[in-house]
Amino acid sequence: MDFPERSDYRRAILSKVKKPCRYIGGEWGTSELENCQDPGKVRLCFAFPDTYEVGMSYLGFQILFDLARQMPYVCVDRCYCPWLDMEKELRKRDLPLTGINSEIPLRKFDVVGFTLQYELTYTNILTMLDLGGVPLKSCNRGKDDPLIVAGGPGALCPEPLRDFFDVFCLGDGEVLLPEMLEVVKEHRGNRLAIMEELSKREGFYVPLLDEGSPSTEGRTYRKRVVLSLDDAFTPSSMLVPLAGIVHDRAAVEVFRGCTRGCRFCQAGMIYRPLRERSPESVIDIAKKILVKTGWEELGLVSLASCDYTGLNKVIEGLTPFMEEKNIVLSLPSLRMDAFSIQLAQNLKSLSRSSLTFAPEAGTQRLRDVINKGVTEEDIEQTFEEVAKRGWEGIKLYFMMGLPTEDSEDLEGIIDIAKRAIKKGRQYKHRLRVNVSVAGFVPKPHTPFQWEAQASREYLSSTGKWLKNQAKKSRFNLSYHDPDQTFLEGVIARGDRKLGAVIEEAWRMGARFDGWSECFDLNLWMKAFEIVGLDPHCYANRARDKEEVLAWDHIDIGISKDFLWRERSKALNGELTGDCRSGKCNACGWEMRGCPVIGKVSGRS
Amino acid sequence: MIRVRFTYEKRGLLCFVPHVELPPLICRALRRAGCSISRTKGFSPKDKVSLGPALPIGVVGLAEPAEVWLERGGVPSVKDVNEHMPQGLKVTHMAEVEESPSLSKLCTAACYRVYPQAFGVMDKLKAFFEEDWTTLGKIGDLRFGPDYVEYIQLDPAKAGLSKLVSLLKEKEIIHGWEDLFMVRLAVGTLKGGRVSPLLGATNLNGE
Numbered sequence: 001m002d003f004p005e006r007s008d009y010r011r012a013i014l015s016k017v018k019k020p021c022r023y024i025g026g027e028w029g030t031s032e033l034e035n036c037q038d039p040g041k042v043r044l045c046f047a048f049p050d051t052y053e054v055g056m057s058y059l060g061f062q063i064l065f066d067l068a069r070q071m072p073y074v075c076v077d078r079c080y081c082p083w084l085d086m087e088k089e090l091r092k093r094d095l096p097l098t099g100i101n102s103e104i105p106l107r108k109f110d111v112v113g114f115t116l117q118y119e120l121t122y123t124n125i126l127t128m129l130d131l132g133g134v135p136l137k138s139c140n141r142g143k144d145d146p147l148i149v150a151g152g153p154g155a156l157c158p159e160p161l162r163d164f165f166d167v168f169c170l171g172d173g174e175v176l177l178p179e180m181l182e183v184v185k186e187h188r189g190n191r192l193a194i195m196e197e198l199s200k201r202e203g204f205y206v207p208l209l210d211e212g213s214p215s216t217e218g219r220t221y222r223k224r225v226v227l228s229l230d231d232a233f234t235p236s237s238m239l240v241p242l243a244g245i246v247h248d249r250a251a252v253e254v255f256r257g258c259t260r261g262c263r264f265c266q267a268g269m270i271y272r273p274l275r276e277r278s279p280e281s282v283i284d285i286a287k288k289i290l291v292k293t294g295w296e297e298l299g300l301v302s303l304a305s306c307d308y309t310g311l312n313k314v315i316e317g318l319t320p321f322m323e324e325k326n327i328v329l330s331l332p333s334l335r336m337d338a339f340s341i342q343l344a345q346n347l348k349s350l351s352r353s354s355l356t357f358a359p360e361a362g363t364q365r366l367r368d369v370i371n372k373g374v375t376e377e378d379i380e381q382t383f384e385e386v387a388k389r390g391w392e393g394i395k396l397y398f399m400m401g402l403p404t405e406d407s408e409d410l411e412g413i414i415d416i417a418k419r420a421i422k423k424g425r426q427y428k429h430r431l432r433v434n435v436s437v438a439g440f441v442p443k444p445h446t447p448f449q450w451e452a453q454a455s456r457e458y459l460s461s462t463g464k465w466l467k468n469q470a471k472k473s474r475f476n477l478s479y480h481d482p483d484q485t486f487l488e489g490v491i492a493r494g495d496r497k498l499g500a501v502i503e504e505a506w507r508m509g510a511r512f513d514g515w516s517e518c519f520d521l522n523l524w525m526k527a528f529e530i531v532g533l534d535p536h537c538y539a540n541r542a543r544d545k546e547e548v549l550a551w552d553h554i555d556i557g558i559s560k561d562f563l564w565r566e567r568s569k570a571l572n573g574e575l576t577g578d579c580r581s582g583k584c585n586a587c588g589w590e591m592r593g594c595p596v597i598g599k600v601s602g603r604s
Numbered sequence: 605m606i607r608v609r610f611t612y613e614k615r616g617l618l619c620f621v622p623h624v625e626l627p628p629l630i631c632r633a634l635r636r637a638g639c640s641i642s643r644t645k646g647f648s649p650k651d652k653v654s655l656g657p658a659l660p661i662g663v664v665g666l667a668e669p670a671e672v673w674l675e676r677g678g679v680p681s682v683k684d685v686n687e688h689m690p691q692g693l694k695v696t697h698m699a700e701v702e703e704s705p706s707l708s709k710l711c712t713a714a715c716y717r718v719y720p721q722a723f724g725v726m727d728k729l730k731a732f733f734e735e736d737w738t739t740l741g742k743i744g745d746l747r748f749g750p751d752y753v754e755y756i757q758l759d760p761a762k763a764g765l766s767k768l769v770s771l772l773k774e775k776e777i778i779h780g781w782e783d784l785f786m787v788r789l790a791v792g793t794l795k796g797g798r799v800s801p802l803l804g805a806t807n808l809n810g811e
Contacts, residue, residue, distance in 0.1 A: 005616060005664060006719060006785045014620050015662050015782035021625070024617040028632070028690045240632060242618065242690060243625040294632035294688070296641075296651060326640050326675060328649075353647050392647070 017085040021243040022052035025100035028240035036075040036102035043109040044076045045099050049124035052080040057247035064173045066235040077102040081124040097131035106132025109146045116154020119491035120514035123506040138166045157444040157551040160494035162207035171224035174232045222555040229277040237292040249297035250289045258303040259579045263371045266443035273589040279310035283317040299330045306335040336378045341385040354393035362412020368573045383423040393432035400462045401440040401454030414469045433475040439485030444551040447566035452542040453489040456482045483521040489539035495550035500531045559588035610698040614665040618692025623658040636688035640675040656711045657761040664787040667801035697803040713794040714760035719752045719785040728777045
């Protein structure tokens with residue numbers, strides 16, 4: 001009997017790390033790929049700066065991977081940030097970080113494309129570049145080094161990372177990726193020519209070639225979007241992981257963007273305009289993906305899938321197919337209303353144990369400030385339906401530290417949870433209530449981008465008070481670490497000076513800052529001290545209307561006037577309606593071909 | 605609904621996929637092959653599938669047993685299923701079973717082969733098995749190859765390789781899992797002093 005596995009050098013490393021299946025690749029769907037050895041092809045590696053199980057759950061890379069593999073002159077692989085133990089093993093053995101299936105070191109790719117989903121993953125980018133043999137800073141890279149690019153929401157507030165990236169891609173990957181790869185193919189081996197060519201095109205920000213100063217308004221860089229999802233690239237397959245990931249299911253994006261207008265929500269602003277995929281297309285994509293992947297669950301994903309106008313048609317169209325194959329449908333985001341709960345009940349979803357909702361704030365006043373659009377009646381009706389239909393538990397998401405928040409709003413959080421428990425009792429069962437409270441982080445490109453973030457001390461004492469109240473009322477409440485919330489707030493509205501702090505913190509050992517077991521704020525505070533910056537100036541300082549913001553040069557399509565108007569309305573407790581219901585709110589996209597505008601009448 | 609029993613190999617880097625992650629992996633392959641899998645009842649329905657005794661992470665398996673319940677149709681062909689399996693996972697036999705005890709009751713013995721990966725460990729390993737093998741529980745048919753030790757473990761669901769590794773570490777013979785390469789040659793019932801895999805898969809133990 002012969003066991004070739006015995007001589008595989010990777011076994012020795014994999015036997016020493018936690019969760020070795022993070023590093024073995026071999027997902028279903030990759031076997032048809034070429035092995036990235038063809039020297040005539042442009043080598044692309046998608047890089048996710050967090051663990052495999054988080055990165056493999058990211059639908060954006062699944063779509064772009066499918067797109068890139070269909071380009072005849074491109075070969076594509078993926079890479080994830082190795083956990084601390086694997087980083088240690090790689091360094092000890094002097095082994096590079098490679099593409100997960102090709103085993104080609106990152107430095108040997110033509111393009112390494114990161115996605116910036118969360119500020120507390122930024123030190124992981126440096127780990128990956130360093131382990132991959134790529135100089136950390138754009139200005140230190142030579143002609144043989146890959147082009148290091150970034151996309152995702154973080155690319156729309158890019159200054160803290162401008163030293164480390166050659167190009168930021170602003171907007172939808174379906175339009176930007178093919179164009180960028182075409183330019184790379186054209187000028188392969190000449191980094192400067194690639195960067196120069198991309199800097200001339202809309203949707204690409206090349207910091208090294210940008211002459212703007214931090215304090216004045218210079219050139220602006222406009223985000224690019226696909227105006228019709230049906231006309232853009234449609235994925236026909238997904239990679240199926242070998243081991244459990246965070247969102248382990250097939251997924252079809254039913255719409256992109258959101259017009260609900262929640263004022264705290266960055267995604268709701270930066271992914272505008274709202275573009276729905278047709279039900280026919282959703283059904284077709286879903287069937288193809290399910291047949292190819294064998295997944296037992298299909299998620300219809302978006303920022304608020306219950307708002308999808310084609311939902312009933314899609315459910316009707318997919319039900320016979322899914323019933324035959326015993327596949328279940330899930331909607332990851334539920335609205336707080338009876339319709340959503342009835343829908344959840346009918347979906348044959350995987351688990352019947354709990355439903356999740358996000359009232360976000362404890363009183364109607366504060367929910368109006370943030371334009372959440374959830375009323376007391378909605379909450380009451382939701383609890384009624386949940387209890388009546390026999391669900392065992394309910395999870396509620398709130399925020400603390402929202403603008404204008406006072407003690408009544410915090411008491412309101414406790415009151416809402418107590419009302420859920422009481423409703424369960426009315427139906428003679430114990431409704432398990434879990435409350436999760438996140439510290440509010442004012443984000444760029446939102447109406448609250450000028451606001452001061454609540455201090456660490458405030459978030460800490462508020463979190464403790466809420467937890468204590470929950471204990472008295474016998475429900476479970478957890479809150480996010482205020483230290484992590486603070487750092488997220490610092491980096492989120494950071495400027496180009498922050499790059500030095502990120503590098504310093506990384507050199508001092510900062511890794512996986514989004515993971516509470518790894519996070520150390522003291523280390524970061526030392527880094528700020530060494531670089532000579534005050535982090536509170538970024539997080540806890542209110543900005544004037546006139547101040548040039550570090551992300552003003554990035555034009556996401558929403559006007560600054562609209563954001564300021566929304567801020568003023570927030571402070572007055574005034575609501576702004578969803579533009580799908582009839583009135584255009586003039587967010588800025590009405591001047592750029594907003595697909596919703598043709599469907600509504602009148603203007604506000 | 606039909607109950608299908610099968611044996612499979614777990615090879616290559618796929619050995620590092622934990623045992624508990626195998627049911628979805630197998631069921632997705634079956635679904636890709638056109639099968640409709642029955643689901644369990646209750647609040648959190650799952651694909652109805654059952655595996656044999658757990659194989660530790662990193663260990664190669666050559667004749668691992670499993671069962672799956674299909675909604676309709678007959679037993680799929682081994683070839684069809686294997687075309688949809690990820691690399692490293694391969695079905696060797698497949699057949700419908702009707703009245704039969706559960707896998708946990710059927711799998712009463714397992715045959716293991718252990719190769720030391722570090723220099724100078726083989727002699728110590730031999731010495732350990734010669735002197736202390738009783739500490740591993742019910743062991744039978746111990747034999748030594750040129751660079752390996754092979755033995756039969758009774759009641760594999762209760763005592764397995766984890767115990768061996770922990771004992772060898774305790775005695776400072778190895779540092780950990782990385783110093784051994786281990787194979788479960790077969791798991792099933794003990795017949796004539798050999799482990800007979802379920803479904804009559806080739807008896808690989810005792811070459």
